[in-house]
Amino acid sequence: MNELAINLMRLRKLNSLTQQDLADAAGISRVAYRNLEKGNANPRQGTLQALATALKVPAFDLLAPLPKLKSLRYRANKEMTEQERAKGNQVVVRAGNWLQDFNELESMLGTGKRAALPNIRKGTNPQNAAEKLRTALLGDGAKCDCVPDICELLENSGIKIFLFDFQMSELFGLSIGEADGGPAMAINTSQKISVERQIFSIAHELGHLILHKESYGKSPDELSDEQEREADTFAAAFLMPEKKFLAEWNENRGLHWVDAVLKTKRHFKVSYQAVLHQLVDLGKAESPAIYKQFRADYETRYGQKLHWKEEPPLNPAPRPRTAGVSPAPPPSRTEEPLHLDPLDLMEDRLGSLVRDALDKALITVSRAAEILDVGIEEMRARLNSWEIVS
Incomplete structure (x- = not known):
């Protein structure tokens, strides 16, 4: 199946559309659409644009290859509907594209960071693992009660963090291992999820990165409840010793x-x-x-x-x-x-990389907007704001 066919099926389910619904919106027959979704035909330019308009995405997104993640870890709820699973797949696609952009910028600028995570022996008690990691990441600051800024702490330690609204509340976060340019994590910032819960989700995914390295790349259905409980225990001990x-x-x-x-x-x-x-x-x-x-x-x-x-x-x-x-x-x-x-709860490393790349004319303003997932006008407004304070 080609990239167009895969993207059509994913985005159609994401929008809760039947094949007939999407065919009608694009002005083609259901048989013609079905052939596109099966990969048995190629659309004309006008049809491609009509499909993109109906799915509320740029035409490029219909042809873009999906990121292939070998070390993805996320837990899907077995009771998710077809649309919820499609939303989960969309989250994975967006996180994969974000990570590719992040790594590309680091490569351009020569600012890549190797994760400064201690090697925790498999089977280590989650509380002990959390204590060792606090000491490794915070140093003398480990004596303080709370983690002052968890995003800054982890980003400075080489862990990439992507905060965005998943458009669903059934999935709090996911993480990606070093095999795909991580360690990295994506955290759901939906308005239905409190900032406190988002912070806990970061610590929870950190627990998986430390305790469950062997689980990365496995199917969501293969992941155990026991690992989720261990990650919760780790998160609580990391945030509240x-x-x-x-x-x-x-x-x-x-x-x-x-x-x-x-x-x-x-x-x-x-x-x-x-x-x-x-x-x-x-x-x-x-x-x-x-x-x-x-x-x-x-x-x-x-x-x-x-x-x-x-x-x-x-x-x-x-x-x-x-x-x-x-x-x-x-x-x-x-x-x-x-x-x-x-x-x-704000991450700022990607924004800093984008600004550095723009200052060095390594990327265009439109590419910067694409990486930060903002409109071109919003990107220009951000550029203007950078001029206010040198």
Whole structure:
């Protein structure tokens, strides 16, 4: 099957279109379209453009070869619909193209970085592996409680990070091994996924890169639940080392327990559910009762329902005072709000590479826009903004 046939099938499913729907939109018969999708015919230029318009992509995307990743690792939900699987495939295509662009820029500029990751013995306890990695990446900074800027930390260590909206909430992230120019990871920044969860996803994929090197290149259906649990444990230990977590939790022991959870979550830049999970792992709370209890007590305290997938909203207002009950103090508006902001999670290495390549006239403005996945006008606006401060 040729590239056109593969791309047509992938993009048609991504848009939930039948063969007849797409044939009608392109002004051709279903038989003619079916021959294109089977690779038995080639379209005229006008038909190719009509198909691209119907699929909302440039005509080039219909003919572009798909990236061939030998060391991809991502876990697909077995209950995904056909369209959700098509979206997952599209995420893989976009991540593969991004990684090719990233490596091409590094090669042009001679700025490639070899990943500074320690060699962790297979079978190492996830908590011990996380502690070794914190020490290796942070050095003296390993003594600090929280990871100050996880994107900057990993990018400086040679790990490439791609943050973008997957247009789906069933997949939080994926990672790619060194065989394809990694290590690299793509993280879902959908508005339905909190920044806290995105940070945890980065640490989770980092756990796979450290603990499960043998799993890269395997089919999503071959990956075990046990590895996912190990990656979660690694992520929690990397973001919230046990001793530091207990020290912070004990400092908050005089607060209402809901506020102690919220303060702890903000301190470590994690979700409230990650804090609850850590409390369960350390034997300080029962699971799954603790999750239900937190949501119930949060609603009682702040008068707002909290969906199990959501982070507490910005500066929740506690309920008014009632007889015999003291109201909880509202969070200070002079402090950081409870919810992390997208600015708390930004990668900037690719943008820096693009700027350097433009400064050296190694790429055109249109190519820069293509690499950064922005429109040409937005790219020009960014160029103008760079002139404001030298």
